Amino acid sequence: MTYLDKSTLRIVGTRPIRPDGVDKVTGRANFGADMTMPGMLWAKIKRSPHAHARILSINLDKALALPGVKAIVTGADFPDVPPEKAQIGAAPHNLRDLSRNCIARGKVLYEGHAVAAVAAVSPAVAAEALDLIEVEYEVLPHVMDVEAAMAPDAPVLHDDIFTAGIEPRPTKPSNVSKVVRFTKGDVEAGFRDADVIIERRYTTKPVHQGYIEPHACLVSVAPDGQTTIWSSSQGQFMVRAYTARMVGADIANIRAIPAEIGGGFGGKTIIYLEPLAYMLSKKSGRPVKIVMSREEVFRATGPTSGAVVEVKLGAKKDGRITAAKTVLKYQAGAFPGSPVQQGCICSLAPYDIPNAETTGYDVLCNRPKVAAYRAPGAPIGSFAVESCIDELARELGINPLELRRLNGARDGTKAAHGPTWNNIGYLRTIEEAMAHPHYRTPLGPNQGRGIACGFWHNAGGESSAAVHVNEDGTVTVTEGHPDIGGSRASMAMMVAEVLGVPFENVRPVVGDTTAIGFSASTGGSRVTFAGGMAVTQAAQKVVEELKKRAAITWDISPDAVEWKDGKAYPAGANAGSFEPLDLATIANRSARTGGPISAEVQINAQGQGPGFTTHLCDVEVDRETGAVKILRYTAIQDVGRAIHPSYVEGQMQGGVAQGIGWALNEEYIYDQDGRLENPGFLDYRVPVASDMPMIDTVMVEVPNPRHPFGARGVGEVPIVPPMAAVANAIADATGVRLRDLPMSPPRLLAALDGEPMRQAAE
Amino acid sequence: MAKIHVSTTINGEPTEFLCEPQQTLLDVLRDELGLTGSKEGCSSGDCGACTVICDGNIVCSCLMLGAEADGRNITTVEGIAEGDKLHPVQQKFLEHAALQCGFCTPGFIVAAKALLDHNKNPTEEETRYWLAGNLCRCTGYDKIIRAVLDAAAEMRREAAE
Numbered sequence: 001m002t003y004l005d006k007s008t009l010r011i012v013g014t015r016p017i018r019p020d021g022v023d024k025v026t027g028r029a030n031f032g033a034d035m036t037m038p039g040m041l042w043a044k045i046k047r048s049p050h051a052h053a054r055i056l057s058i059n060l061d062k063a064l065a066l067p068g069v070k071a072i073v074t075g076a077d078f079p080d081v082p083p084e085k086a087q088i089g090a091a092p093h094n095l096r097d098l099s100r101n102c103i104a105r106g107k108v109l110y111e112g113h114a115v116a117a118v119a120a121v122s123p124a125v126a127a128e129a130l131d132l133i134e135v136e137y138e139v140l141p142h143v144m145d146v147e148a149a150m151a152p153d154a155p156v157l158h159d160d161i162f163t164a165g166i167e168p169r170p171t172k173p174s175n176v177s178k179v180v181r182f183t184k185g186d187v188e189a190g191f192r193d194a195d196v197i198i199e200r201r202y203t204t205k206p207v208h209q210g211y212i213e214p215h216a217c218l219v220s221v222a223p224d225g226q227t228t229i230w231s232s233s234q235g236q237f238m239v240r241a242y243t244a245r246m247v248g249a250d251i252a253n254i255r256a257i258p259a260e261i262g263g264g265f266g267g268k269t270i271i272y273l274e275p276l277a278y279m280l281s282k283k284s285g286r287p288v289k290i291v292m293s294r295e296e297v298f299r300a301t302g303p304t305s306g307a308v309v310e311v312k313l314g315a316k317k318d319g320r321i322t323a324a325k326t327v328l329k330y331q332a333g334a335f336p337g338s339p340v341q342q343g344c345i346c347s348l349a350p351y352d353i354p355n356a357e358t359t360g361y362d363v364l365c366n367r368p369k370v371a372a373y374r375a376p377g378a379p380i381g382s383f384a385v386e387s388c389i390d391e392l393a394r395e396l397g398i399n400p401l402e403l404r405r406l407n408g409a410r411d412g413t414k415a416a417h418g419p420t421w422n423n424i425g426y427l428r429t430i431e432e433a434m435a436h437p438h439y440r441t442p443l444g445p446n447q448g449r450g451i452a453c454g455f456w457h458n459a460g461g462e463s464s465a466a467v468h469v470n471e472d473g474t475v476t477v478t479e480g481h482p483d484i485g486g487s488r489a490s491m492a493m494m495v496a497e498v499l500g501v502p503f504e505n506v507r508p509v510v511g512d513t514t515a516i517g518f519s520a521s522t523g524g525s526r527v528t529f530a531g532g533m534a535v536t537q538a539a540q541k542v543v544e545e546l547k548k549r550a551a552i553t554w555d556i557s558p559d560a561v562e563w564k565d566g567k568a569y570p571a572g573a574n575a576g577s578f579e580p581l582d583l584a585t586i587a588n589r590s591a592r593t594g595g596p597i598s599a600e601v602q603i604n605a606q607g608q609g610p611g612f613t614t615h616l617c618d619v620e621v622d623r624e625t626g627a628v629k630i631l632r633y634t635a636i637q638d639v640g641r642a643i644h645p646s647y648v649e650g651q652m653q654g655g656v657a658q659g660i661g662w663a664l665n666e667e668y669i670y671d672q673d674g675r676l677e678n679p680g681f682l683d684y685r686v687p688v689a690s691d692m693p694m695i696d697t698v699m700v701e702v703p704n705p706r707h708p709f710g711a712r713g714v715g716e717v718p719i720v721p722p723m724a725a726v727a728n729a730i731a732d733a734t735g736v737r738l739r740d741l742p743m744s745p746p747r748l749l750a751a752l753d754g755e756p757m758r759q760a761a762e
Numbered sequence: 763m764a765k766i767h768v769s770t771t772i773n774g775e776p777t778e779f780l781c782e783p784q785q786t787l788l789d790v791l792r793d794e795l796g797l798t799g800s801k802e803g804c805s806s807g808d809c810g811a812c813t814v815i816c817d818g819n820i821v822c823s824c825l826m827l828g829a830e831a832d833g834r835n836i837t838t839v840e841g842i843a844e845g846d847k848l849h850p851v852q853q854k855f856l857e858h859a860a861l862q863c864g865f866c867t868p869g870f871i872v873a874a875k876a877l878l879d880h881n882k883n884p885t886e887e888e889t890r891y892w893l894a895g896n897l898c899r900c901t902g903y904d905k906i907i908r909a910v911l912d913a914a915a916e917m918r919r920e921a922a923e
Contacts, residue, residue, distance in 0.1 A: 015859070017856045017857065018856070018859070020864075021855075021856040021861070022848070022852075022856070023864075024861055024864030024867050025848065025852040025855050025856060025861070025864075025867055025868075025871055026799070026839065026840065026842070026843055026848070026852065027797070027798070027799020027800070027838070027839035027840045027868045028799070029864055030798070031801065031865055033792075033798075033801075033802065034792075034798040124782065124784065209899075210899045211863070211865075211899055212801070212803040212809055212811055212863075212865050212866045212897055212898070212899055213801070213803065213863070213865040214802070214803065260863075260864065260865075261863060262801070262803075262863050262864070262865025262866075263862075263863045263865060263899050263900055264863075265899070291802070293805060294803065294804040294805060294806065294808075294809075484862070484863055485862035485863060485900060486859065486862060644859075646858070646859035646905070647859055647862070649859075649904075649905075650859055650862055650900070650901055650902075650905060651862075653901060653902035653904045653905070654862065654899070654900045654901050654902045655902075656902055657899075657901075657902030657903065658899065658902075680804060680806055680808060681803075681804050681806070681808035681809055681897060682806065682808050686897060686899060687902075687903075688893075688894040688895075688896075688897065688903075689889075689890040689891075689893045689894050689896070689898075689903040689906070689907065690887075690890040690891045690893075690894040692890070692902060692903050692904070694904050694907070694908075695902050695904045
């Protein structure tokens with residue numbers, strides 16, 4: 001049974017108050033750093049001051065002699081994990097890399113790389129002990145920039161990495177860990193057919209996810225190995241699996257409890273602290289808590305890649321694009337795994353292009369290992385392609401929205417990377433943009449309007465859910481996904497809808513790893529899709545059970561019972577004449593009809609609908625300072641079905657704000673020695689309230705037929721278009737095209753003055 | 763090092779504690795007094811997640827020493843609601859879905875409450891500048907600003923009744 005007909009819905013599509021809301025506005029909610037345990041120690045981490053160095057020796061004697069120090073660990077305390085792929089998460093990680101990212105072995109690969117960790121009776125003692133740890137380094141040449149790292153004479157980070165994806169297999173190790181390529185049609189023939197060809201080069205800087213909650217965990221290892229992990233992450237099962245493998249523990253011995261998570265945006269889909277706290281707890285025999293400082297978050301976690309992207313587009317005079325060729329070079333940081341493949345896929349996906357070729361390079365450099373960041377990879381490639389589409393439109397003299405509509409992907413279009421689209425709402429987002437009052441608002445001097453579109457494929461995968469009917473007819477739904485932005489509300493709404501009970505009667509719970517079956521992480525915009533599918537199926541099983549219980553009560557066949565508005569009714573006159581039985585009555589009598597009423601469901605969800613979006617952005621440029629003010633912003637997105645519209649709007653608005661920060665201000669600034677110069681929110685400037693206008697949202701609903709309510713992922717695609725939307729608006733306002741992010745005041749000022757772009761030190 | 767004895771008032775309760783000289787008020791609230799509603803996002807006064815009201819003014823409790831609380835009157839997020847009655851700012855945050863992860867929310871609630879203590883009828887721009895010291899990475903601020911403006915309107919209605 002599905003619930004795709006919106007007119008039949010009572011709860012889905014309304015805006016109830018989230019069940020965890022009061023805890024979060026009163027300070028009751030417990031996040032990663034909020035938990036304590038009796039006898040708990042505090043740990044801190046000794047980090048590398050060098051971008052690239054060999055560890056010659058580590059002397060712990062003085063630190064261990066400091067009163068109050070209870071344990072110290074280094075890389076030598078951990079098993080040397082083999083390089084197998086982890087079997088969890090959207091993008092499989094190499095466990096050896098993850099392990100060596102948590103704590104260095106042999107070499108440090110970036111400034112901030114963990115070298116040792118100390119557990120002590122107080123944070124102050126732990127900090128004092130860090131200064132007493134003596135590490136002797138042999139400093140090695142380092143490389144920061146993506147193209148410098150690809151050069152034949154570049155310092156090589158790993159002597160056992162040979163470029164994958166090219167034949168024959170190279171004999172020399174390289175910083176290029178992987179080359180990916182997708183082709184469709186004949187790209188050279190496509191360019192021969194073109195009347196106009198535009199070829200441009202764009203660059204982006206690494207940016208941090210910028211969650212306000214630093215990473216934190218509390219780990220207690222008992223002498224028999226039984227372990228409790230309390231931590232803030234995007235997946236308690238991910239924490240359990242990675243920690244177990246990195247420390248050599250059995251999964252069944254680890255209970256990972258998900259704290260409330262203070263933002264992640266992909267950055268908490270891997271771990272940094274839990275294995276260190278585990279080993280310190282094992283050594284000291286006491287619970288150990290680690291909380292990162294903001295500076296540590298900047299130096300050692302996230303970010304997403306900085307990149308160079310080359311785009312070549314060919315089109316006929318009438319605007320039909322005949323060919324596209326893109327080359328994407330993404331920084332991976334110290335270990336392989338940039339999101340370059342998604343960048344290749346997503347940036348061309350909104351278009352029906354007959355001939356396309358895209359090539360991606362995953363490039364190692366002496367920066368922190370990149371972590372997923374909201375639609376990983378897509379915003380970078382799309383900044384380039386969506387800027388270039390705008391340049392093409394101007395060259396052709398065609399309205400940029402019209403050019404996108406002309407070439408836009410629609411049902412039946414085969415994407416450059418393979419799939420053929422079905423049930424997509426992309427063209428509707430363009431049409432809604434054309435019809436929106438924003439699009440017709442007059443612009444003043446130094447003001448401009450930019451348009452950009454975006455795509456994210458979204459994810460499905462493994463989810464578990466349990467629905468329990470309580471004795472009084474209230475309902476508990478347990479899911480396995482940390483609630484990062486209101487998903488408890490969505491889960492409870494879907495369950496209440498299926499059961500026909502009030503929303504307030506359903507209590508959603510995020511279960512720990514011993515309370516609910518395996519569930520993949522909160523990421524890939526998958527929770528409302530896959531988690532929602534699981535809770536819906538569990539609730540449907542409960543309805544079947546409730547009908548059975550009514551049938552037993554009435555002594556009729558379960559087929560003769562129907563469930564409507566939270567009550568069992570005889571289905572038609574032949575079934576007999578009985579007073580309807582409500583959920584509370586059936587629950588109260590359950591001992592007489594077969595015992596407790598509940599259902600658990602485990603699924604591997606398939607059929608997530610892709611997400612497409614179109615953004616309109618108006619800016620005003622201050623020609624004296626180079627500052628850009630966002631005047632007006634409208635995001636139009638195919639959301640499938642908005643389960644809780646307020647939280648869907650919130651995802652759209654939040655993604656836009658992050659994208660505006662990426663566009664205008666955010667960047668890492670390294671000195672010549674590869675040391676980060678702006679590891680704090682004062683100098684790494686994320687948008688604040690006074691930077692932003694209200695962000696208008698239009699939710700286009702083209703239901704995803706593979707989800708019972710028609711939902712598709714909504715959280716990630718909103719961050720894809722803003723960088724190009726802002727760049728296109730600046731070009732519209734000034735006639736000056738910025739192709740390098742961020743478009744900060746000094747850069748824009750230099751461009752307005754006709755000066756060459758000033759590049760920050762790499 | 764000897765600990766310092768501090769007598770203060772927190773959320774209306776006379777409170778005494780011992781702290782180390784280098785401990786911030788935020789450390790004391792969270793680690794000594796169990797008031798973990800105030801959050802540490804940066805420890806440099808940039809994010810506002812640790813915002814408290816001290817003698818009527820908002821401060822980042824990470825930039826104030828615990829010892830400096832002596833003789834002061836401190837309000838934390840735990841002291842904003844009156845018993846089981848939420849403050850209008852808290853209620854409007856819920857109604858407008860002005861939180862996603864909820865980590866910055868305590869700082870915003872405290873700062874917004876202080877704004878409305880000072881200014882019964884702030885403009886959108888005044889609200890945006892007042893809250894510019896509180897970072898939110900989830901919402902894009904839209905719903906937060908709407909919630910605060912709606913709370914102000916609600917409080918004006920209540921005062922008029």
